[in-house]
Amino acid sequence: MYKELIQQLGSTRLVAVSKTQPTEAILNLYDQGQRIFGENKVQELVSKHEALPKDIEWHLIGHLQSNKVKYMASFVSMIHSVDSLKLLEEINRQAERNQRMINCLLQFKINDEATKFGLDQKEAFALLESASYPTLQNIRLCGVMGMASFVEDEAQIRQEFKALHQIFDALKDRYFPNDDNFKEISMGMSDDYPIAVAEGSTLVRIGTLLFGARNSGNPQ
Ligand SMILES: *Cc1c(COP(=O)(O)O)cnc(C)c1O
Helix, strand or coil: CHHHHHHHHCCCEEEEECCCCCHHHHHHHHHCCCCEEEECCHHHHHHHHHHCCCCCEEEECCCCCHHHHHHHCCCCCEEEEECCHHHHHHHHHHHHHCCCCEEEEEEECCCCCCCCCCECHHHHHHHHCCCCHHHCCCEEEEEEEECCCCCCCHHHHHHHHHHHHHHHHHHHHHHCCCCCCCCEEECCCCCCHHHHHHCCCCEEEECHHHHCCCCCCCCC
């Protein structure tokens, strides 16, 4: 499964979403060569980082509260879920305390679901034009992230991924034309990754397809 998926992804990189999975299951993928793992809860990210090989790149993919940034600031390699200037400022503060850079993606709300977090394009423009943003020397904005609606309608999902790609292009043109770090479009999960890859995803976040269904009742 793993090798086939990697082949299918081509140049799109895989974030193996290991939330709720035991360390043995993570090590199984690690032994097959996987190095990027994603978690949606800070506490779980921290305990798995402690327990597992130190060359794993840990990505935080779930909603993040400012007061939790400090627990992972020493090691997290990318935060996919930045949805406010306040959060970005706190990530910068904690990165500075740890004398490092933290890679971040801006999360956009591209789906039609009421509960999902994320910016719209106008809010992102405001964030990037704020007086504070240029002072944030310890964060590196690397691109955008979004989640499509949980629907069967492939045309709708494709449209949502296209919208995220357009937001990426707009931000790239306007704010990052000469910044090679701004290159990531994090989109696509177990059920919709082929559409995401076709629409230009550079990072897919896949859990269920790799590990099997999570046994918690909560889909998140
Ligand atoms: C759980 C989760 C995924 C992976 O979902 P699967 O359907 O298990 O592949 C991707 N992105 C985010 C933000 C998640 O919380």
